[in-house]
Amino acid sequence: MSRKEETLGNVTILDKIKDAKIIFVVGGPGSGKGTQCEKVVAKYGYTHLSSGDLLRAEVGSGSERGKQLQAIMQKGELVPLDTVLDMIKDAMIAKADVSKGFLIDGYPREVKQGEEFEKKIGKPCLLLYVDARGETMVKRLMKRGETSGRADDNEETIKKRLDLYYKATEPVIAFYEGRGIVRKVDSELPVDEVFGQVSKAIDAL
Numbered sequence: 001m002s003r004k005e006e007t008l009g010n011v012t013i014l015d016k017i018k019d020a021k022i023i024f025v026v027g028g029p030g031s032g033k034g035t036q037c038e039k040v041v042a043k044y045g046y047t048h049l050s051s052g053d054l055l056r057a058e059v060g061s062g063s064e065r066g067k068q069l070q071a072i073m074q075k076g077e078l079v080p081l082d083t084v085l086d087m088i089k090d091a092m093i094a095k096a097d098v099s100k101g102f103l104i105d106g107y108p109r110e111v112k113q114g115e116e117f118e119k120k121i122g123k124p125c126l127l128l129y130v131d132a133r134g135e136t137m138v139k140r141l142m143k144r145g146e147t148s149g150r151a152d153d154n155e156e157t158i159k160k161r162l163d164l165y166y167k168a169t170e171p172v173i174a175f176y177e178g179r180g181i182v183r184k185v186d187s188e189l190p191v192d193e194v195f196g197q198v199s200k201a202i203d204a205l
């Protein structure tokens with residue numbers, strides 16, 4: 001394939017992504033983002049892309065980049081913006097032909113990440129804000145840590161992740177509230193009731 005065709009091909013794929021619905025799923029660690037996304041996949045056939053899962057897959061591959069990522073994630077810090085965005089973009093392109101919509105779970109973690117995403121990929125039509133109390137999130141993560149095998153599900157890292165969430169990610173919600181696309185769901189409720197609220201927000205699109 002010539003360079004020109006390649007570029008044209010890429011434009012077509014990005015156009016397809018633009019036609020698909022993009023939903024940002026934002027909430028603290030352990031708030032229930034992954035749990036709700038799974039249910040959205042089952043009911044609506046959207047593609048679920050968890051930035052954390054993509055990063056953990058890279059770590060699991062044992063690559064040099066994976067090793068660097070692991071060190072950052074273990075400390076509860078944010079990995080470099082371009083790395084996450086490139087991974088999300090590649091995953092979206094891979095699914096562009098078959099996907100009606102994308103759930104971008106755990107991204108943006110900070111306002112700048114949202115701005116970059118829009119520049120390079122497209123605009124979200126909805127931000128699902130999965131809201132739970134700090135205490136609830138800690139409890140759920142400690143429990144999840146018993147079986148998840150996740151290096152960051154331990155008390156010390158959980159505390160750092162929560163602090164970072166309040167400092168860096170909550171401003172993301174305020175930013176998109178200004179655009180009128182935020183729908184908040186009460187993730188203190190049982191999973192199915194939370195999903196009722198999620199479904200309402202998606203049905204209204």
Ligand SMILES: Nc1ncnc2c1ncn2[C@H]1C[C@H](O)[C@@H](COP(=O)(O)OP(=O)(O)O)O1
Binds near residue numbers: 029031144188
């Ligand atoms: N509404 C809810 N009620 C009770 N437990 C919930 C819940 N939503 C999620 N959980 C549980 C499932 C997991 O063990 C843990 C964290 O959920 P998760 O979906 O992995 O969170 P996240 O992806 O936001 O980090 O909490």
Ligand SMILES: [Mg+2]
Binds near residue numbers: 052
């Ligand atoms: Mg998750």
